[in-house]
Structures are given as C-alpha cells and as structure tokens.
Amino acid sequence: xxxxxxxxxxxxxxxxxxxxxxxxxxxxxxxxxxxxxxxxxxxxxxxxxxxxxxxxxxxxxxxxxxxxxxxxxxxxxxxxxxxxxxxxxxxxxxxxxxxxxxxxxxxxxxxxxxxxxxxxxxxxxxxxxxxxxxxxxxxxxxxxxxxxxxxxxxxxxxxxxxxxxxxxxxxxxxxxxxxxxxxxxxxxxxxxxxxxxxxxxxxxxxxxxxxxxxxxxxxxxxxxxxxxxxxxxxxxxxxxxxxxxxxxxxxxxxxxxxxxxxxxxxxxxxxxxx
Amino acid sequence: xxxxxxxxxxxxxxxxxxxxxxxxxxxxxxxxxxxxxxxxxxxxxxxxxxxxxxxxxxxxxxxxxxxxxxxxxxxxxxxxxxxxxxxxxxxxxxxxxxxxxxxxxxxxxxxxxxxxxxxxxxxxxxxxxxxxxxxxxxxxxxxxxxxxxxxxx
Numbered sequence: 001x002x003x004x005x006x007x008x009x010x011x012x013x014x015x016x017x018x019x020x021x022x023x024x025x026x027x028x029x030x031x032x033x034x035x036x037x038x039x040x041x042x043x044x045x046x047x048x049x050x051x052x053x054x055x056x057x058x059x060x061x062x063x064x065x066x067x068x069x070x071x072x073x074x075x076x077x078x079x080x081x082x083x084x085x086x087x088x089x090x091x092x093x094x095x096x097x098x099x100x101x102x103x104x105x106x107x108x109x110x111x112x113x114x115x116x117x118x119x120x121x122x123x124x125x126x127x128x129x130x131x132x133x134x135x136x137x138x139x140x141x142x143x144x145x146x147x148x149x150x151x152x153x154x155x156x157x158x159x160x161x162x163x164x165x166x167x168x169x170x171x172x173x174x175x176x177x178x179x180x181x182x183x184x185x186x187x188x189x190x191x192x193x194x195x196x197x198x199x200x201x202x203x204x205x206x207x208x209x210x211x212x213x214x215x216x217x218x219x220x221x222x223x224x225x226x227x228x229x230x231x232x233x234x235x236x237x238x239x240x241x242x243x244x245x246x247x248x249x250x251x252x253x254x255x256x257x258x259x260x261x262x263x264x265x266x267x268x269x270x271x272x273x274x
Numbered sequence: 275x276x277x278x279x280x281x282x283x284x285x286x287x288x289x290x291x292x293x294x295x296x297x298x299x300x301x302x303x304x305x306x307x308x309x310x311x312x313x314x315x316x317x318x319x320x321x322x323x324x325x326x327x328x329x330x331x332x333x334x335x336x337x338x339x340x341x342x343x344x345x346x347x348x349x350x351x352x353x354x355x356x357x358x359x360x361x362x363x364x365x366x367x368x369x370x371x372x373x374x375x376x377x378x379x380x381x382x383x384x385x386x387x388x389x390x391x392x393x394x395x396x397x398x399x400x401x402x403x404x405x406x407x408x409x410x411x412x413x414x415x416x417x418x419x420x421x422x423x424x425x426x427x
Contacts, residue, residue: 001314008275008292008338031339038334039315051292055339079328103404104386106316108328109335189403190317 003041010053014139017054017166022141024050026163031055032075032114035106036123060113060168063087072170074113079104081112091172093180093200097128100182103190113167116152119159119216122192124184126153126217127209131198134172140165153217178202181268184211185260187251194251195260197240199268204228208268213246213261220244223265233274237266277341281306282350290337297321299337300347308348308377312406319405322378322385323347329385331404348377351384360384360422367418371409379405383419392425 009028011017021028029048031037032055040046054060060075063084070091072081081087081098088095101107101115101124115125116136129149136147141164152160161167184196196211197220206227208220222239241258248254278287281304288303300306300323309332312320316334323332324346351358357365360380370376379402386401387393393401398419399412407415420426 002295002298003293005291005293008336010338010341031336034336034339035316035334038336042315051336053339102316103319104389104401105319105322105329105331105382105404108325108330108385189400 001042003038004044004047006041006048007050008053009050011057013057014054014060014166014168017052017057018139018141018164020050020052021164021166024052028052030117030166032111032117033077033109034114035102035110036114036118036120054166061111065090066171069171069173072112072172074116074167074169075111076113078102078107078110078112078115082107090174090176091132093132093178093182093198094128094172096180096182097124097198100124100184100193100196106190112170116170117159117161117167119153119155119157121153121156121214121216121218122212123217124182124193124196124198124211127196127198127211128182129170130209130217130219131200131207132172132175133205133207134170136160136167137169137171138165139168144168146171149217150219156215158216175200175202175205178206179272179274181271183264183268183271185264195246195257195264197261197264197268199265199272201227201269201272201274208240208265210240210244210261210265213241213257214244215247218244220261220265227269227274233266233269236274237262237269240265275338277337279337279340279342280344282346288337292336292338294337295333296323296325296335296337296340296345297332300332300345303337306347306349310374310377312374312378317404317406318375318378319382319402320375320378322381322405324381324385327385327388329382329404346381348381351380358384360387360418363418363421364415367414367421369411369414369418371407371411375405375407375409379407379415383415383422387419387423391423393419393423394425395420397425398423 246257
C-alpha cells in the first residue's frame with residue numbers, strides 16, 4: 001500500500017516546524033515517529049499535501065525532573081520512556097502503559113507526543129494521560145499555552161491542537177504515594193485494546209482512564225468519584241461503564257465492552273491494592 | 275527527492291518519490307530483496323530491519339525519514355561466508371519452515387538480545403510479539419534465540 005503523493009519537508013527545530021506549519025496550515029501534518037500517521041496514509045484515510053518531518057528534532061526528546069512534576073519532550077520515543085529511570089521510579093503507570101503499546105519495533109519509532117496528538121480512543125497512552133492528569137504544553141505562532149488532558153482530547157482522532165500548533169511537552173505531577181495498574185484486554189499480543197484501563201489510586205485524587213470505551217479517550221469519572229469517597233474496589237469498579245458510550249465493532253458489542261470495563265477496572269484496582 | 279542512507283556499511287544515494295517506503299527503497303533502489311513485505315501494515319514484522327541499530331518495521335518508515343541514517347538488513351548480518359551467530363542458531367535449531375518471516379524474525383531477535391542480553395523464555399516470547407510466523411514455528415524460533423541469550427540456560 002503506497003500513500004498518496006505529498007511534499008516532504010524536514011524541520012530541523014521546533015521553530016522551523018512552527019514556521020512551516022504557518023506556511024502550509026491545514027494542508028500539512030507533522031510527522032514524528034509516523035506509527036499512527038503512516039498507516040492512516042497507507043489506508044488513504046489521511047492524505048496530507050505536505051508532511052513536516054519533526055522526527056530528527058532531538059531537543060524535544062527528554063525526560064526532566066522539574067521538582068513537583070516530570071517534563072517529557074513530545075518526541076521522546078516509547079522505548080526511551082520504557083527504560084527511563086525517572087519514569088520507572090516516579091511514574092510507573094506511564095511505564096506500564098508504554099510497555100503495552102504495539103511491539104518493540106513500534107516502540108522504537110513511536111513517540112509519546114505522536115500518540116497523544118493522534119487522539120485515538122483505542123490507544124493506551126491517552127488513557128494514562130487522563131489517569132495521571134497530564135498537562136499538554138502546546139507551541140503556536142503566538143507562544144505557548146497549557147491544556148489539561150481532559151480538555152485536550154475533543155473527539156475521535158481530534159484534539160485541541162490548532163492547524164498551526166504543535167505539542168511540545170507533556171507535564172505530569174509527581175504522585176509519590178500513588179499505586180497503579182494498567183489493564184489491557186486484547187485477543188492477540190500486539191493488538192489494540194478491546195478495552196483497557198489506566199488506574200492510579202491516590203488518596204483523595206485517584207485517576208482512571210479508559211481505553212476504547214468512547215469516541216475519544218475518556219475518564220471513568222464515576223469510578224473516581226466512588227474511590228474518592230471511600231468505596232472499595234468492587235463497588236467503585238461497578239461504576240466503570242457509567243456515563244461512557246463505548247463503540248460496537250467486530251471485536252465486541254457495547255454490552256461486552258461495558259462488562260470488560262467493569263472487570264478490568266476491578267482487577268486494576270485490586271492490583272493497585274485498593 | 276534525493277536520499278542518502280548507509281545500507282549495510284555502504285553509502286547509497288538515490289532519487290526517490292517522497293512517499294517511497296523504506297522497505298521498497300531497500301528492495302527496489304538497493305536491490306536488497308532479503309527484507310520481505312508481509313502484511314504491509316506494521317503488524318507482521320516480516321520487513322524488520324535495523325535503523326541506527328534498532329529493529330523497526332520498514333513498511334512504516336519513509337525512506338526520506340532515514341536520510342542520513344544507518345540501515346542494516348538481513349544481507350548485512352553475516353561476515354562474508356560466516357553466518358551471524360543468530361542466523362547459525364536459526365539453522366541449527368531448525369527455526370524456519372517456509373522461511374518468509376525469517377529475515378524479520380532474525381533482525382528482531384538480534385535487536386532484542388542487544389537490549390536484553392540475558393533474556394529468559396518469557397522475555398523472548400514477549401520480545402518477538404511484533405513478528406508473526408504463519409507456519410506457527412514459534413517453538414524452535416524461541417529455542418534458537420534462547421541459545422544465544424545469556425539467560426537461556
């Protein structure tokens with residue numbers, strides 16, 4: 001499968017990428033690791049006229065300890081997050097979610113920013129962003145702005161990113177006393193989740209993000225409310241399908257997805273010691 | 275557009291369309307047909323090569339993205355007539371049946387042991403999750419990889 005023809009531009013820096021975005025606007029797409037965008041282009045579900053390759057902008061690949069939070073460069077590859085000691089020790093939920101992305105080859109290329117900016121409800125990383133209450137740092141023609149994960153994911157493969165903006169950094173507050181679990185149900189090792197759950201249990205501010213349970217990455221708000229008011233794992237997990245609208249497809253009916261969300265949330269909460 | 279890629283230690287420069295996928299570049303521009311196209315959708319791993327030393331699926335990388343980079347294909351693994359130890363292990367353990375997945379499987383296995391030199395059986399099985407063998411010959415493939423791992427005994 002060969003994608004439709006496009007003009008290829010390589011950006012040497014974030015500034016150059018923004019200037020190219022300013023020039024081409026919605027005719028252009030940013031290309032990071034390409035492991036979400038290139039398949040879409042091969043299936044002709046996306047046919048951008050211009051690709052702006054930011055894959056070699058190495059100064060956007062980092063994990064920094066910024067005191068009360070970790071700052072992660074948008075072009076940090078999944079593999080580099082998987083083996084990063086700061087992430088492993090301070091944010092193990094993100095490491096666990098990342099290990100579930102695709103397979104080793106995919107994780108060698110794919111980036112955290114690419115996975116987040118793609119906004120796929122079936123992707124593992126956005127659910128972790130919701131559970132961890134990440135903040136997206138977005139650069140645009142008039143400077144930088146910050147958007148909470150809840151406001152970032154706006155629809156199916158749609159985010160708050162404008163045509164001339166790029167995701168630059170992801171900030172995640174440290175939660176040293178939290179426990180976690182990442183649950184994923186699929187039929188074959190490397191498949192997308194039929195349903196998944198990213199779970200962070202923290203006294204008074206637990207976070208639960210669901211994979212593939214709505215048209216956009218979604219928070220299990222009813223589970224969080226139950227946890228924060230002291231419910232046990234079984235009672236909290238029973239709320240996992242409340243207020244969300246899962247899709248039906250060849251893998252699962254709506255009822256089955258709701259069932260899986262409750263089961264996986266309960267398993268995750270129990271694994272997290274709730 | 276012009277791309278320059280170091281393939282198996284030799285500098286290559288070719289004029290390609292921007293939409294040329296790395297696997298087609300390797301097979302058609304470089305004439306290296308050891309790398310196979312399987313599913314063509316980054317699931318099966320038949321097209322696995324090393325890009326700057328790491329296993330990637332060359333059906334999901336544009337040749338343009340690899341401009342200035344180093345690529346190793348299955349043809350670049352052996353030292354003259356001496357097979358790479360992983361190729362030799364596949365031979366000795368009868369880790370191939372039809373052979374279609376083999377180049378990608380070997381490239382993935384070499385990359386896996388570079389990262390996890392003491393991989394045990396569970397690590398090998400999980401580490402090869404991105405490579406499918408339609409003959410379902412996984413048992414001997416895992417045996418071959420474990421024979422090269424410090425954790426395989």
